[in-house]
Amino acid sequence: MLIRDYQDVPTQDISDLPGVTIRWVISTPEGARNFAMRIFEVQPGYASPLHSHYWEHEIFVLAGSGVANNGEKETPITAGSTIFIPPNAKHQLRNTGQSVLRFLCMIPTVPEALPPSHR
Amino acid sequence: MLIRDYQDVPTQDISDLPGVTIRWVISTPEGARNFAMRIFEVQPGYASPLHSHYWEHEIFVLAGSGVANNGEKETPITAGSTIFIPPNAKHQLRNTGQSVLRFLCMIPTVPEALPPSHR
Numbered sequence: 001m002l003i004r005d006y007q008d009v010p011t012q013d014i015s016d017l018p019g020v021t022i023r024w025v026i027s028t029p030e031g032a033r034n035f036a037m038r039i040f041e042v043q044p045g046y047a048s049p050l051h052s053h054y055w056e057h058e059i060f061v062l063a064g065s066g067v068a069n070n071g072e073k074e075t076p077i078t079a080g081s082t083i084f085i086p087p088n089a090k091h092q093l094r095n096t097g098q099s100v101l102r103f104l105c106m107i108p109t110v111p112e113a114l115p116p117s118h119r
Numbered sequence: 120m121l122i123r124d125y126q127d128v129p130t131q132d133i134s135d136l137p138g139v140t141i142r143w144v145i146s147t148p149e150g151a152r153n154f155a156m157r158i159f160e161v162q163p164g165y166a167s168p169l170h171s172h173y174w175e176h177e178i179f180v181l182a183g184s185g186v187a188n189n190g191e192k193e194t195p196i197t198a199g200s201t202i203f204i205p206p207n208a209k210h211q212l213r214n215t216g217q218s219v220l221r222f223l224c225m226i227p228t229v230p231e232a233l234p235p236s237h238r
Contacts, residue, residue: 001187001189001203001208002202002203003187003201003202004201005199005200006199007199009201025179025201026203031175031205032177034153034154034175034227035153035154035225035227037177037201056152058145058151058154060156062181075122077122080124080125080126081122081123082122082123082124082125082145082156084120084121084145084151085120086120104179104223106177
C-alpha cells in the first residue's frame, strides 16, 4: 500500500502547454496496470488543448472553476464536478476563475496515453 | 461528455456495512469500459472491512481524516492523501475524525468488483 499526499508528488510542466502542470500520482511506476491517476493544475486564463484520442478520461474537479468544452458548447465546472469523456470525444478544460483549477484525471494505461518513461 | 456534480449521484447503502455509503459516479452504465469512479462516505467511528481481492484500488481522500490499515499497521490519512492498494493487498479505511471521511475510490471494471446491475 502506497500512501502519500498528492503535494509530495512533483509537478511537471507539459511541453507546448503553458499554464498547465501535471502530477503523475499513481501510474505504472507505482505498479498500476490498468489505469493511472494524474492531477492537473490550470492557471487562471489557461486551458488544455481542444483535442481527442481513443482513450477515455474520468475527471473529478478538486478546486477552482472553469468550463468544459466538447467542441460545440462550454459547460461550467467547479469543485465537485465529475466528468466522463468517452473515447474519441473532443474535450478541453479551461480555467475561467481567479484561482487555480485543480482536477484529478484518470486514464487507462494504454501506451499512447503515457509518457515514454511510464510505458 | 457527461458532466454532473457528485452530489447529484444518489448515495447507496452497502449491505452489512453500517456507517458507509457509496456513490457509483462513473461506471459501466455511463459507458466506462476500463475502470470506474466511486465516492465513499464513512461516518465517524466507522470503517470499511479489512479485506483483500485480486483487483487494485486507487484512492484520493477528499475530506475528513482517518487511518489506512494494511493488516499490520495504521497510517494516518487526510484530505489530499492518495493511496494505491495493489491487487491482493489487505486494506481497511477507518474514520477516526469528527466529520465524514469522503474519498474517491477507482477500480478496474472486472465483474467481481461490480454490482450485478453494472456487469
